[in-house]
Amino acid sequence: MEGWSGERVPVFGWESVMVNAERGMRNAEQQGGIDPRTIALIRVALAIAIGDEAKARDRMIAARAATVPDQWIDEILLQSFLNVGYPLALMAFGVWRTVAGPVKEPGEPIAHGLWEDWTRRGAATCGAVYGRTFHKLMQNLKGLHPALEALVLVDAYGKVIGRPGLDLRRRELCTLAAVATLTTPKQLHAHLRGALNTGSTKEDVDAVLAIVEQDLAPDRALKVWEIWADVRGRNL
Numbered sequence: 215m216e217g218w219s220g221e222r223v224p225v226f227g228w229e230s231v232m233v234n235a236e237r238g239m240r241n242a243e244q245q246g247g248i249d250p251r252t253i254a255l256i257r258v259a260l261a262i263a264i265g266d267e268a269k270a271r272d273r274m275i276a277a278r279a280a281t282v283p284d285q286w287i288d289e290i291l292l293q294s295f296l297n298v299g300y301p302l303a304l305m306a307f308g309v310w311r312t313v314a315g316p317v318k319e320p321g322e323p324i325a326h327g328l329w330e331d332w333t334r335r336g337a338a339t340c341g342a343v344y345g346r347t348f349h350k351l352m353q354n355l356k357g358l359h360p361a362l363e364a365l366v367l368v369d370a371y372g373k374v375i376g377r378p379g380l381d382l383r384r385r386e387l388c389t390l391a392a393v394a395t396l397t398t399p400k401q402l403h404a405h406l407r408g409a410l411n412t413g414s415t416k417e418d419v420d421a422v423l424a425i426v427e428q429d430l431a432p433d434r435a436l437k438v439w440e441i442w443a444d445v446r447g448r449n450l
Contacts, residue, residue, distance in 0.1 A: 259388035289380040297392040336372025343408040
């Protein structure tokens with residue numbers, strides 16, 4: 215199997231998978247290098263991705279209790295449009311407004327005259343996530359449809375992911391958590407690498423996947439750990 219950016223994704227055996235899973239559970243218990251506010255934010259992103267309105271509400275309330283800034287949650291909800299689609303993101307925004315009330319800090323405006331800035335920022339942000347596979351990604355996108363390169367660089371990474379208000383490391387960990395709930399192994403492979411490219415350690419990713427596993431069926435969790443076993447074992 216090939217990753218989204220063109221790399222091959224082999225399937226690992228049960229023993230390797232379980233070693234990483236057990237390591238992840240230990241790191242989650244210890245929180246590894248991930249602070250409690252980031253963990254709370256990841257749990258919110260997960261609840262949105264699985265479409266559980268009750269969990270989303272409970273985790274948003276818990277995140278505020280953990281002093282997660284409202285703006286961080288706003289930003290995660292905005293990027294949820296990219297990660298899991300409009301229906302789930304709109305559901306989450308409806309829940310969030312009942313929890314947090316009206317928007318207090320709208321953040322950067324979306325003004326169409328800024329498209330050149332978005333293009334530059336999008337290329338820099340996407341390049342940071344994909345690292346040395348960035349150019350291969352661009353080639354793959356062009357091959358799928360000519361419009362995709364601009365949609366990914368300008369709209370996804372320029373307008374949304376590159377926004378101020380939340381750092382790229384936390385954004386990518388939340389993206390990783392959301393993508394892990396989907397049956398999209400190529401994208402999961404890419405964002406496992408992306409988490410490492412944006413400053414997270416392998417132990418951080420272990421901890422995130424142990425959190426994600428709590429919201430997944432066992433067979434789905436195993437597939438996630440299989441893909442991570444491959445990525446974790448490489449020299450990136």
